[in-house]
Amino acid sequence: MPEVTVNGLRFHTQTLGDPSDPPVVMIHGMLTGNAASWYFGLAPVVARRHGVFLYDQRGHGRSQRPPTGYTLTDLASDLDGLTQSLRPASVLGHSYGGVVALRHALDHPDRVTSLVLVDTFVPGSTGDADRQHHQVTSAAEVPDSSWGAVDPDGGARRRRPTAEQALLASTTLLSDLRQDSVLDPAGLAALQVPVLCAVGSDSPFRGDVEALVDLLPVQQRRVHVLTGGHALHLDAPDDLADLVTGFLDEVETSAERRRVALDG
């Protein structure tokens, strides 16, 4: 299994497609997500014309699971370390993976060519602390790591704990995310790269997703509502793939036109 050590932790990584094509980094959501969220779906489609880089975030999938260190700063630092050798890339994230992508774009604007946010919202950005806690934990109901094989008895029958059970039981992930999930609104308003926002029509977080969209610059953002819930990569895989590949084509074509104009 491909592994890279960053920030003292072992990360499981995967690359798909031709690495000489424009790079795309895909970041899964927290708790139930992992590299498989993309590996059997969006990644191979995008990899037809892009070099796709995937990884399991710390504590998830086959990456190392430290007991602490799950703040947005930690997660963005992992992304930074893991993508050091890549050219400037399009960065795509589902749910909180999109928050990590945004933070990366704010910290390293020269490394990001465009952003794709799939039903991304900042937990706790609206409402009180109880609602915030509910938002983070209810994201765990997305049947991603277990692929929907949810037991009626809440998984008690399982011999092995699921990834999210292990994360909740043995790490500070939830409290860390609650402490540090902040994106600078002035920075968001000044983003200089195109941002595609895919919103789930039936997402329980729709209001929060749209609140984040409102903070993005009008001239950079493209907002599309797809039929589905929070896990659009599972609910609307074909629509999402069409939307993302169309957006990447558009961004790369206009970047190419700018290069030609500058050269000419």
Place this chain on the structure above:
Amino acid sequence: MSGDTLQETTTGVTTAVPTEAEILATVTVMIGDIIGEEYLDDLDVTMDSVITSDLELESIEFVALAEKLRDRYGETVDFVDWIAGMELEEIIVLSVGQVVAFIESCLR
């Protein structure tokens, strides 16, 4: 039955096409490597075992299985492409027997 049929793998090694029982044995070992031998001891891996529920493989462990199958059988067995073409509802009920049959059809 087709044990004497020779074929060229992507690694250039000429091997006999394995039988269904041999493929099942190989897949069972792979699943044991992924979930851990201590859990495998409690399980009876049969052609009817459902991978997500009976064997409790999580989605990320399908990635591990894909790697093991590629290492063992080469690019001829494109497990990723096969899974990518399925609806979630199909993956959830995928049995070991379906995987074995898929491998066999790729190698034949």
